[in-house]
Amino acid sequence: MTDFRSYTAEERASFVAPACEMCGQHRHVRWVAVDGGDPPRWTPRDAGCSNEACTGYRS
Known part of the structure; x- marks a missing residue:
């Protein structure tokens, strides 16, 4: 998620979150x-x- 691209509603629905x-x-x-x-x-x-067990977790 380092790019500054914007997404439409259709693209947002199919967005795959990074690991x-x-x-x-x-x-x-x-x-x-x-x-x-x-x-x-x-x-x-x-x-x-x-x-929740990861040190990168944020609540």
């Missing part, structure tokens, strides 16, 4: 709306690892 570098489980993604888009667009933001 955690420490444990391999998927990372949570928080979607942020981009202003002024028609159709509406979103950018993914990393919200931490989904594994």
Whole structure:
């Protein structure tokens, strides 16, 4: 999620979250709306690892 690309609703629905570098489980993604888009667009933001036992986990 290092790129600054924005996604449409169709692309957002098929987005595959990246894996955690420490444990391999998927990372949570928080979607942020981009202003002024028609159709509406979103950018993914990393919200931490989904594994509670991982040091990369964020609640």
